[in-house]
Amino acid sequence: ETGVTQTPRHLVMGMTNKKSLKCEQHLGHNAMYWYKQSAKKPLELMFVYNFKEQTENNSVPSRFSPECPNSSHLFLHLHTLQPEDSALYLCASSQEARGGTDTQYFGPGTRLTVL
Amino acid sequence: QKEVEQNSGPLSVPEGAIASLNCTYSDRGSQSFFWYRQYSGKSPELIMFIYSNGDKEDGRFTAQLNKASQYVSLLIRDSQPSDSATYLCAVNINYGQNFVFGPGTRLSVLP
Numbered sequence: 001e002t003g004v005t006q007t008p009r010h011l012v013m014g015m016t017n018k019k020s021l022k023c024e025q026h027l028g029h030n031a032m033y034w035y036k037q038s039a040k041k042p043l044e045l046m047f048v049y050n051f052k053e054q055t056e057n058n059s060v061p062s063r064f065s066p067e068c069p070n071s072s073h074l075f076l077h078l079h080t081l082q083p084e085d086s087a088l089y090l091c092a093s094s095q096e097a098r099g100g101t102d103t104q105y106f107g108p109g110t111r112l113t114v115l
Numbered sequence: 116q117k118e119v120e121q122n123s124g125p126l127s128v129p130e131g132a133i134a135s136l137n138c139t140y141s142d143r144g145s146q147s148f149f150w151y152r153q154y155s156g157k158s159p160e161l162i163m164f165i166y167s168n169g170d171k172e173d174g175r176f177t178a179q180l181n182k183a184s185q186y187v188s189l190l191i192r193d194s195q196p197s198d199s200a201t202y203l204c205a206v207n208i209n210y211g212q213n214f215v216f217g218p219g220t221r222l223s224v225l226p
Binding site for chain 1: 119157158159161164213214218219
């Protein structure tokens, strides 16, 4: 256990559905991240929040919408996804998104399948 | 395009041997470098980071950085079957908030 939890662990959705992924960290960190991990592709950083403010958006399609109501919670709202969006979505947190030597702790991930 | 490259493997070593994992990166502005281990079906966990040229040791693990050659490596001494996993190299650029990961090298330590 890293102190970062994600729900649900598995999600199957149709292309017209709307769903949300939830991440919660119990480490007192101030930065939270969403990553996408697809088969045979490197881990891709999607969004970064630092002190509840979004600081990075790596050209992610608008069908993915992040929300960070406080430093402990992070959501990823999904709508009208495509089959190629099927992947493992990982949440991470760190003390503060300084880069440098900031250690990220990953949650267990949500395995998403889009039909 | 900022890229981080690793041999995908699998890299097979006998138990007790030294495993050597390599990573190259394209952006000369890269400042800090991370090695993560990911077991099958699990999330990545940090092994160690390095930001100065040279070697950094932590137990059985040694990270080596050569910024002139844009190369970072991870050595695992006395490899154990429990070290069998995928090892991810990650690069942070200009101490910012953008981390670029390599595709990972799958290591198999044979008993």
